[in-house]
Amino acid sequence: PGRGRGGLGLKGMSQAQFEGEVDKAVTAKVATVLLNTMRPLKRVLYEQQKKIEALRKEKNTEIAAEKRIAARLSNNIKQGLLTHLKTDVDMEVQRVLTPQDLIRAEKSKKALAKKLSHAKAAKHQKDEQEKRSDVRSAVKHSMNKALNGVYEAEKKAKEADEQQASQARLKREREQQQDKQRPSSPSSSS
Numbered sequence: 001p002g003r004g005r006g007g008l009g010l011k012g013m014s015q016a017q018f019e020g021e022v023d024k025a026v027t028a029k030v031a032t033v034l035l036n037t038m039r040p041l042k043r044v045l046y047e048q049q050k051k052i053e054a055l056r057k058e059k060n061t062e063i064a065a066e067k068r069i070a071a072r073l074s075n076n077i078k079q080g081l082l083t084h085l086k087t088d089v090d091m092e093v094q095r096v097l098t099p100q101d102l103i104r105a106e107k108s109k110k111a112l113a114k115k116l117s118h119a120k121a122a123k124h125q126k127d128e129q130e131k132r133s134d135v136r137s138a139v140k141h142s143m144n145k146a147l148n149g150v151y152e153a154e155k156k157a158k159e160a161d162e163q164q165a166s167q168a169r170l171k172r173e174r175e176q177q178q179d180k181q182r183p184s185s186p187s188s189s190s
Contacts, residue, residue, distance in 0.1 A: 013021065
């Protein structure tokens with residue numbers, strides 16, 4: 001009485017229909033809870049993305065400002081060097097050279113050339129000495145190796161001779177002992 005179909009209180013629904021209704025209700029409830037949970041997360045994600053984008057724009061602005069400053073400094077340095085060079089050239093052009101100045105310049109030029117040639121010769125001599133030293137050390141090394149080889153061969157030959165001599169001595173001693181143990185004469189046995 002009052003239970004409807006099947007006696008389970010399903011209000012006239014079959015079990016499959018009841019399960020479908022329960023699934024729909026649970027799915028709707030889960031979806032609602034999920035949406036309520038996701039909304040704040042989406043908001044936080046959106047805010048973080050905005051902050052990241054703002055930081056990226058700030059960094060790009062700083063990089064552009066650094067490039068502008070570097071370009072300006074480079075240009076200022078170039079202009080300063082050109083100005084300084086122009087001033088030096090103007091001073092040299094306006095300077096009047098006396099014959100003594102020309103002789104001094106020639107002497108300093110010759111002295112510089114002489115210093116350079118001495119430096120080159122010293123470097124060449126040093127390189128040659130290093131080459132000779134390398135050859136000497138290589139020859140010394142190979143001679144030491146050869147002498148060590150000869151010494152080792154002599155040592156092995158001497159050891160082999162000593163070993164043969166000791167074996168021959170042992171053999172003789174054994175033969176002498178065997179001779180002592182044998183009967184002294186064959187006629188005494190008859």
